[in-house]
Amino acid sequence: MRGRDTLTDIVGVKSFSESFFFIVTGVMPDARQTVCFDACLNILMDHGLTPGAMVARIVEDSVPEDMQVAIAAGLLTVANRHVGTMAGAGRLLAEAMQSGEAPETWAARTAARFRDRKRRVPGFGHPHYSPEDPRATRLFEVAMGAGCEGRAIALLKTLGAEVDKTLGRHLTLNVSGAMAAILTEIGFPVEAMRGVAVVGRAAGLVAHIYEEKQDGLTRSLLEMADREFTPGADGEGQPT
Amino acid sequence: MRGRDTLTDIVGVKSFSESFFFIVTGVMPDARQTVCFDACLNILMDHGLTPGAMVARIVEDSVPEDMQVAIAAGLLTVANRHVGTMAGAGRLLAEAMQSGEAPETWAARTAARFRDRKRRVPGFGHPHYSPEDPRATRLFEVAMGAGCEGRAIALLKTLGAEVDKTLGRHLTLNVSGAMAAILTEIGFPVEAMRGVAVVGRAAGLVAHIYEEKQDGLTRSLLEMADREFTPGADGEGQPT
Amino acid sequence: MRGRDTLTDIVGVKSFSESFFFIVTGVMPDARQTVCFDACLNILMDHGLTPGAMVARIVEDSVPEDMQVAIAAGLLTVANRHVGTMAGAGRLLAEAMQSGEAPETWAARTAARFRDRKRRVPGFGHPHYSPEDPRATRLFEVAMGAGCEGRAIALLKTLGAEVDKTLGRHLTLNVSGAMAAILTEIGFPVEAMRGVAVVGRAAGLVAHIYEEKQDGLTRSLLEMADREFTPGADGEGQPT
Amino acid sequence: MRGRDTLTDIVGVKSFSESFFFIVTGVMPDARQTVCFDACLNILMDHGLTPGAMVARIVEDSVPEDMQVAIAAGLLTVANRHVGTMAGAGRLLAEAMQSGEAPETWAARTAARFRDRKRRVPGFGHPHYSPEDPRATRLFEVAMGAGCEGRAIALLKTLGAEVDKTLGRHLTLNVSGAMAAILTEIGFPVEAMRGVAVVGRAAGLVAHIYEEKQDGLTRSLLEMADREFTPGADGEGQPT
Numbered sequence: 001m002r003g004r005d006t007l008t009d010i011v012g013v014k015s016f017s018e019s020f021f022f023i024v025t026g027v028m029p030d031a032r033q034t035v036c037f038d039a040c041l042n043i044l045m046d047h048g049l050t051p052g053a054m055v056a057r058i059v060e061d062s063v064p065e066d067m068q069v070a071i072a073a074g075l076l077t078v079a080n081r082h083v084g085t086m087a088g089a090g091r092l093l094a095e096a097m098q099s100g101e102a103p104e105t106w107a108a109r110t111a112a113r114f115r116d117r118k119r120r121v122p123g124f125g126h127p128h129y130s131p132e133d134p135r136a137t138r139l140f141e142v143a144m145g146a147g148c149e150g151r152a153i154a155l156l157k158t159l160g161a162e163v164d165k166t167l168g169r170h171l172t173l174n175v176s177g178a179m180a181a182i183l184t185e186i187g188f189p190v191e192a193m194r195g196v197a198v199v200g201r202a203a204g205l206v207a208h209i210y211e212e213k214q215d216g217l218t219r220s221l222l223e224m225a226d227r228e229f230t231p232g233a234d235g236e237g238q239p240t
Numbered sequence: 241m242r243g244r245d246t247l248t249d250i251v252g253v254k255s256f257s258e259s260f261f262f263i264v265t266g267v268m269p270d271a272r273q274t275v276c277f278d279a280c281l282n283i284l285m286d287h288g289l290t291p292g293a294m295v296a297r298i299v300e301d302s303v304p305e306d307m308q309v310a311i312a313a314g315l316l317t318v319a320n321r322h323v324g325t326m327a328g329a330g331r332l333l334a335e336a337m338q339s340g341e342a343p344e345t346w347a348a349r350t351a352a353r354f355r356d357r358k359r360r361v362p363g364f365g366h367p368h369y370s371p372e373d374p375r376a377t378r379l380f381e382v383a384m385g386a387g388c389e390g391r392a393i394a395l396l397k398t399l400g401a402e403v404d405k406t407l408g409r410h411l412t413l414n415v416s417g418a419m420a421a422i423l424t425e426i427g428f429p430v431e432a433m434r435g436v437a438v439v440g441r442a443a444g445l446v447a448h449i450y451e452e453k454q455d456g457l458t459r460s461l462l463e464m465a466d467r468e469f470t471p472g473a474d475g476e477g478q479p480t
Numbered sequence: 481m482r483g484r485d486t487l488t489d490i491v492g493v494k495s496f497s498e499s500f501f502f503i504v505t506g507v508m509p510d511a512r513q514t515v516c517f518d519a520c521l522n523i524l525m526d527h528g529l530t531p532g533a534m535v536a537r538i539v540e541d542s543v544p545e546d547m548q549v550a551i552a553a554g555l556l557t558v559a560n561r562h563v564g565t566m567a568g569a570g571r572l573l574a575e576a577m578q579s580g581e582a583p584e585t586w587a588a589r590t591a592a593r594f595r596d597r598k599r600r601v602p603g604f605g606h607p608h609y610s611p612e613d614p615r616a617t618r619l620f621e622v623a624m625g626a627g628c629e630g631r632a633i634a635l636l637k638t639l640g641a642e643v644d645k646t647l648g649r650h651l652t653l654n655v656s657g658a659m660a661a662i663l664t665e666i667g668f669p670v671e672a673m674r675g676v677a678v679v680g681r682a683a684g685l686v687a688h689i690y691e692e693k694q695d696g697l698t699r700s701l702l703e704m705a706d707r708e709f710t711p712g713a714d715g716e717g718q719p720t
Numbered sequence: 721m722r723g724r725d726t727l728t729d730i731v732g733v734k735s736f737s738e739s740f741f742f743i744v745t746g747v748m749p750d751a752r753q754t755v756c757f758d759a760c761l762n763i764l765m766d767h768g769l770t771p772g773a774m775v776a777r778i779v780e781d782s783v784p785e786d787m788q789v790a791i792a793a794g795l796l797t798v799a800n801r802h803v804g805t806m807a808g809a810g811r812l813l814a815e816a817m818q819s820g821e822a823p824e825t826w827a828a829r830t831a832a833r834f835r836d837r838k839r840r841v842p843g844f845g846h847p848h849y850s851p852e853d854p855r856a857t858r859l860f861e862v863a864m865g866a867g868c869e870g871r872a873i874a875l876l877k878t879l880g881a882e883v884d885k886t887l888g889r890h891l892t893l894n895v896s897g898a899m900a901a902i903l904t905e906i907g908f909p910v911e912a913m914r915g916v917a918v919v920g921r922a923a924g925l926v927a928h929i930y931e932e933k934q935d936g937l938t939r940s941l942l943e944m945a946d947r948e949f950t951p952g953a954d955g956e957g958q959p960t
Contacts, residue, residue, distance in 0.1 A: 446675030
């Protein structure tokens with residue numbers, strides 16, 4: 001694996017998170033980076049009955065012998081509407097860091113640009129959490145505790161202040177924004193950020209699918225859906 | 241396409257069903273085969289809110305710009321539990337036709353073999369339809385009308401009679417069994433039979449997804465599921 | 481199905497293409513529309529060893545018992561880079577038809593807009609075909625033969641002329657653009673257009689997968705890839 | 721998460737592996753279990769240009785903006801032919817442990833049963849590695865070092881000895897068998913074992929996809945495949 005002997009240097013020596021970080025970046029993370037990376041992987045692991053979890057459970061009910069099929073189907077929902085804005089926020093931060101502009105200048109310019117285009121600033125806004133997304137707050141706390149808080153997190157917070165000023169109302173800095181900042185902080189590349197969400201979610205889906213094998217939630221759900229939503233259901237049933 | 245010029249010999253000249261049959265088998269179907277093939281493709285096109293339709297609708301809600309993702313996810317449910325027994329029945333029929341045994345002998349032997357192994361005979365049994373699966377009945381009617389009824393259909397019906405005798409109770413000859421017999425009749429290979437179900441369903445999923453873009457069934461469904469099934473839901477919401 | 485009795489009005493009566501058009505639009509197509517719809521479905525059915533075909537073949541080699549898995553994986557490549565521009569072209573045509581503008585005015589304005597944004601006009605350009613994409617040419621020929629050539633096709637050709645004028649060089653009107661125009665002509669909704677590509681491709685993938693079961697192309701391909709691209713391959717092999 | 725507060729008890733406190741184990745089993749693993757679980761997750765993370773890696777890379781080339789699609793496609797290959805025998809081996813071990821039989825009795829009986837049915841014993845055999853699969857050897861070493869070696873590992877080794885005796889030749893105890901034994905040892909349920917392979921592989925696929933964004937292996941591969949395998953390639957090209 002990337003120039004190291006997998007069997008002697010990785011297996012039995014490194015944690016999954018360390019190996020994952022290493023196989024993507026080529027750099028073995030230090031303890032500080034590992035704490036932050038683990039926090040990001042864990043924060044998206046479970047979110048109750050998300051669309052992806054429902055998809056995985058329904059597919060599991062149809063294909064009980066092949067868990068990878070249900071996981072793959074569930075992962076297909078990890079798109080822009082849900083966790084996709086992470087990479088968008090990561091790209092903004094990368095631009096800011098390369099531009100060399102003063103943070104406030106960059107933030108004001110960026111906030112204005114999104115307002116003018118009437119587009120949402122990636123990493124900000126949440127339908128339920130305000131003024132703070134507790135997951136973002138916790139991630140920042142962990143990063144600070146690990147000694148990781150640095151330039152990217154500061155930039156994102158500055159951007160948040162300018163977004164509020166520009167719009168005249170408060171937008172929550174959400175968990176996707178926080179993850180983007182922390183992953184930037186520890187040197188994880190923007191282009192692979194969605195992979196962190198995907199792997200974290202994959203673990204959560206394994207739990208959902210295993211639970212489905214026991215509690216059979218899907219059957220109740222399908223029956224309920226059938227009852228509620230099938231107009232003029234005629235008992236046609238499914239093909240055997 | 242298989243030795244023919246696609247642009248001059250297929251496009252504008254052949255129907256989709258004819259081309260599909262041809263690209264798989266290398267034989268251009270005659271009118272008789274085409275009627276049967278169309279009937280098989282159509283019979284699985286829509287079955288209301290099947291698991292696959294629900295999966296496709298939920299994924300569509302997450303990934304509205306990429307219909308192929310929702311279709312692919314929905315198709316992953318087209319497995320053994322739902323339409324998968326078609327190939328099993330097709331294999332039985334192929335064995336029977338190659339064996340050269342008298343139909344009754346083969347059927348009695350096969351019924352006994354499945355009973356002894358306590359396994360279900362593919363193509364028989366249905367949770368709702370009895371004594372007949374109206375879809376199977378209709379497919380046989382179409383095949384007979386087209387002049388396709390022949391040896392495979394007769395074999396399957398003989399097998400059904402022996403299954404009933406062996407078990408001492410009636411098992412419905414279901415739509416999967418009927419499709420297997422008819423596709424065998426028209427020379428469509430067993431190994432590609434599931435593809436007929438998949439293509440038929442893909443068309444049905446396009447309709448579900450297009451409808452979802454308008455009626456937004458998924459949102460109601462997700463809210464309902466959340467209300468009914470999330471123990472101690474704490475309003476965590478989804479990540480943005 | 482959409483208010484009709486599937487067993488008596490669809491199965492054995494309508495072709496797959498007619499049923500597919502009907503289940504999506506709610507309108508049973510006439511002979512004219514059916515010819516055009518079949519042509520669009522067939523044109524994308526096979527294109528040799530496309531990325532999707534390779535994906536489907538590799539997955540088939542790993543999961544030989546579940547063809548729907550290989551088909552689903554292959555369909556995931558039917559995205560913007562390949563056939564995705566169809567819906568983009570369809571949306572342009574829908575705007576043009578609703579705007580009530582004179583075709584030349586709309587076309588000139590649209591061509592200029594894309595040039596100014598340095599973005600490619602959907603439906604135009606092809607790496608190999610110039611000045612014409614023979615598939616587009618054939619589709620238009622079929623549409624004209626069926627008596628379907630109308631406003632949408634004329635608009636797209638006008639747009640092509642203006643694109644050439646604006647850029648000062650010729651861009652090929654490609655097959656995606658032609659399909660968008662013809663599907664618009666026959667009343668198939670823009671939002672479901674990608675579904676036509678997906679269903680056509682699904683049929684083609686069934687043929688690839690069935691062929692793979694016989695000729696085992698994937699094994700040669702994997703060995704070749706291993707030989708050519710694995711730096712320092714150490715014979716680790718795959719887990720069993 | 722399973723009765724614990726995710727933000728205070730998991731994020732920033734537990735590693736990804738600990739959380740993954742916990743969310744599936746409901747039991748927080750101790751240090752000993754965590755070492756073994758990490759080793760299993762890491763061992764399948766990377767295996768060079770596996771079929772799944774090729775699938776993910778090809779899909780990435782078509783859908784560069786949505787990494788989850790390429791990951792999902794790649795994961796669909798994690799089926800029986802590759803890592804699927806893990807659960808089979810796990811089920812054998814679970815039966816042995818519940819049966820209360822003497823290990824040698826159970827092993828001899830089981831080896832004979834598979835020989836009589838002419839079926840492969842899950843967890844044994846490898847096309848390249850003999851007499852030992854170095855990955856299995858390393859996993860057992862890690863388990864022993866962590867103090868995890870116990871009854872399940874002993875049972876599997878006993879089974880291996882009886883398999884060799886029964887067949888009259890040596891079959892390698894492979895990595896899937898070793899993982900099944902170690903996961904059984906640490907209390908990870910058989911029904912969720914494939915999930916460990918899937919999550920490990922998902923991390924490896926992120927690395928492949930990220931690399932693909934840089935080195936564009938797929939393009940060379942597709943060109944090579946086109947050159948080598950397309951009989952009578954006529955330059956039709958792909959649809960735009």
